[in-house]
Amino acid sequence: MIAVISGEACGPEALELAENVGREIARRGATVVCGGRGGVMEAACRGAREVGGHTIGILPGRGPEDSNPNAYVEFPIYTGMGFARNVMVVLSGDAVIAIDGSYGTLSEIAYALIHDAPVIGVDTWDFNYRGFTGQDKIVRVTDASEAVSKAIELAEGRRATRAE
Amino acid sequence: MIAVISGEACGPEALELAENVGREIARRGATVVCGGRGGVMEAACRGAREVGGHTIGILPGRGPEDSNPNAYVEFPIYTGMGFARNVMVVLSGDAVIAIDGSYGTLSEIAYALIHDAPVIGVDTWDFNYRGFTGQDKIVRVTDASEAVSKAIELAEGRRATRAE
Amino acid sequence: MIAVISGEACGPEALELAENVGREIARRGATVVCGGRGGVMEAACRGAREVGGHTIGILPGRGPEDSNPNAYVEFPIYTGMGFARNVMVVLSGDAVIAIDGSYGTLSEIAYALIHDAPVIGVDTWDFNYRGFTGQDKIVRVTDASEAVSKAIELAEGRRATRAE
Amino acid sequence: MIAVISGEACGPEALELAENVGREIARRGATVVCGGRGGVMEAACRGAREVGGHTIGILPGRGPEDSNPNAYVEFPIYTGMGFARNVMVVLSGDAVIAIDGSYGTLSEIAYALIHDAPVIGVDTWDFNYRGFTGQDKIVRVTDASEAVSKAIELAEGRRATRAE
Numbered sequence: 202m203i204a205v206i207s208g209e210a211c212g213p214e215a216l217e218l219a220e221n222v223g224r225e226i227a228r229r230g231a232t233v234v235c236g237g238r239g240g241v242m243e244a245a246c247r248g249a250r251e252v253g254g255h256t257i258g259i260l261p262g263r264g265p266e267d268s269n270p271n272a273y274v275e276f277p278i279y280t281g282m283g284f285a286r287n288v289m290v291v292l293s294g295d296a297v298i299a300i301d302g303s304y305g306t307l308s309e310i311a312y313a314l315i316h317d318a319p320v321i322g323v324d325t326w327d328f329n330y331r332g333f334t335g336q337d338k339i340v341r342v343t344d345a346s347e348a349v350s351k352a353i354e355l356a357e358g359r360r361a362t363r364a365e
Numbered sequence: 366m367i368a369v370i371s372g373e374a375c376g377p378e379a380l381e382l383a384e385n386v387g388r389e390i391a392r393r394g395a396t397v398v399c400g401g402r403g404g405v406m407e408a409a410c411r412g413a414r415e416v417g418g419h420t421i422g423i424l425p426g427r428g429p430e431d432s433n434p435n436a437y438v439e440f441p442i443y444t445g446m447g448f449a450r451n452v453m454v455v456l457s458g459d460a461v462i463a464i465d466g467s468y469g470t471l472s473e474i475a476y477a478l479i480h481d482a483p484v485i486g487v488d489t490w491d492f493n494y495r496g497f498t499g500q501d502k503i504v505r506v507t508d509a510s511e512a513v514s515k516a517i518e519l520a521e522g523r524r525a526t527r528a529e
Numbered sequence: 530m531i532a533v534i535s536g537e538a539c540g541p542e543a544l545e546l547a548e549n550v551g552r553e554i555a556r557r558g559a560t561v562v563c564g565g566r567g568g569v570m571e572a573a574c575r576g577a578r579e580v581g582g583h584t585i586g587i588l589p590g591r592g593p594e595d596s597n598p599n600a601y602v603e604f605p606i607y608t609g610m611g612f613a614r615n616v617m618v619v620l621s622g623d624a625v626i627a628i629d630g631s632y633g634t635l636s637e638i639a640y641a642l643i644h645d646a647p648v649i650g651v652d653t654w655d656f657n658y659r660g661f662t663g664q665d666k667i668v669r670v671t672d673a674s675e676a677v678s679k680a681i682e683l684a685e686g687r688r689a690t691r692a693e
Numbered sequence: 694m695i696a697v698i699s700g701e702a703c704g705p706e707a708l709e710l711a712e713n714v715g716r717e718i719a720r721r722g723a724t725v726v727c728g729g730r731g732g733v734m735e736a737a738c739r740g741a742r743e744v745g746g747h748t749i750g751i752l753p754g755r756g757p758e759d760s761n762p763n764a765y766v767e768f769p770i771y772t773g774m775g776f777a778r779n780v781m782v783v784l785s786g787d788a789v790i791a792i793d794g795s796y797g798t799l800s801e802i803a804y805a806l807i808h809d810a811p812v813i814g815v816d817t818w819d820f821n822y823r824g825f826t827g828q829d830k831i832v833r834v835t836d837a838s839e840a841v842s843k844a845i846e847l848a849e850g851r852r853a854t855r856a857e
Contacts, residue, residue: 202440202441232440234442255440257421257440257442259442263456263480263611264456264480264527265527265528266527276366276396276419276421276440277366277457278398278421278423278442278453278457279453279456279457280444280453280456281452281453281456281610281611281612281613282446282453282609282610282611282613282777283591283609283610283780284609284780284804284807284808285609285610285774285777285780285781288445288775288776288777289442289443289444289445289446289777292427292428292443292444292445293441293442293443301822302822302823302825304803304804304806304807304827305803305807307799307800307802307803307806307820308799308800308803308804308807310799311796311797311799311800311803312776312796312800314796314799315776315796315797315800316427316428316776325822326820326821326822327820327821327822328799328818328819328820328821329818329819329820330793330794330817330818330819331794333794335796363428363429363430364429427775445774445775445776445777446613446773446774446775446777447616447755447773447774448616448640448643448644448773449610449613449616449617449773449774452611452612452613453613465658466658466659466661468639468640468642468643468663469639469643471635471636471638471639471642471656472635472636472639472640472643474635475632475633475635475636475639476612476632476636478632478635479612479632479633479636480612489658490656490657490658491656491657491658492635492654492655492656492657493654493655493656494629494630494653494654494655495630497630499632530768530769560768562770583768585749585768585770587770591784591808592784592808592855593855593856594855604694604724604747604749604768605694605785606726606749606751606770606781606785607781607784607785608772608781608784609780609781609784610781616773617770617771617772617773617774620755620756620771620772620773621769621770621771644755644756691756691757691758692757
């Protein structure tokens, strides 16, 4: 499972990128797990579903009444935990692809780094504290295909380590 | 999605019942969502997978290192939230089937009643406070086929209401 | 810290009992931790504050806008996690006093039993599964003073064990 | 209540700063809420307790066995939710003071910005996405006294708005 982390509000480039990321994840036989809402999350789910892939949306609300999943979420998980659900999106991915720069995405990148999940960043936050930028842990790429290749490679490496 | 709530430790009857419940859920085209661990949860997942159904396990831990899913969980969701994940299992089901009587199951029945989720009880907790037994809200049945029929019926009614 | 678990809706007897429980907890130098809302929770907080005790309310919402604490909560903790906050109320008490019988209380008793927290029950749920009633783990009492004495005694025993 | 967010590992300057922040918060009659662990969190709690203030630690674990609070936490809240507890620290502060630059701190700053909590940053993360740096929302200061003055001022403004 590959987590796609991102915001709801975003420009057309991010949406196209996300759709390609979703499609590519599904083509390689992996499942998209994301926050289940609109924007980049919707685009990634749409891409995956178009080619027959599975999509899981981990939603902030208690049900469809207060937290409607996008139309391409196959399996909605309702947490009732608001933005604390962000950590679960990250934990449920064998690797994480971060697209765009909302604060939710920033919290998810931080959680991925805390939990040593591999992070691939495509057009997303830079951050810095006394020269500590996470660059040794974030793989920065520029296109969807590269993002997914790298994510799958790192996910497989991690699964092998975890299985030992 | 139908939530199957139950414990890990249980007798052979509960396991057989759970496997039948899982199989029946999958045959009717629904997905099993559960806590992802062993015992009844494993039996329900095995039943569903045997006939090609989907299974989601919402796990207490942060990853396979500290929270191994059973072998029949197709999509593991890691929450890192311990038993607080119980509420998510309940919220993610359109209806809930409760089997057996661990304390985790009791917490999940309570959450289902708080959130007005339909609950079908098969050989599970009785509870009572001044004559208030939840019996108006819990449908008690004795076999797997009846449990799933009732769950699907109530889930469909609920989805229709929610969509309005 | 003693957790007082209970519902919002309840009769005058439960309120009087809860106020006495809160007062007694404070008199013995302990702190009330509860769900922070109205009803029994408010009565317990009021009792404690009247005699100068501390009260902590662990609330379901994200802030006072969506989750107003009762007027006697000295320290409101906002979780944004809805009823999943119930487990935190239980975990934060060295012992748990359960008063009355809402479903939230039932979920909290279940969590206390899962986590081996001492539970004192005063006019609250009975439950039963194949003769398994938790009676070996729940101390049933009938008045506030007895409830608090027992809670403090069990809390001290537990703290001693935990410190080893 | 003022949230102090920070990491465990940090240099002597951050510790001294944090102790001064804690002391200053308490002197002004406010309560320190933090993650309850060591490092900067411990220093802030120590500062507050030295001058008779209250301190609340919102801990990741289920109890003292797996999540020991620092010695200056007056009221430990156990969540059992791991790093998802970070959002609660932020939600429970009327304003947030961020000190130092661990990834947990980064997640907390992100959560504060999501929830529109006032953030005062003292020697902490910079972040940037296409020129969006949160600078309009984060008040950067360089010493403890200024941090607390600003935090109290913003907290009071926020409380007034919330009460309307």
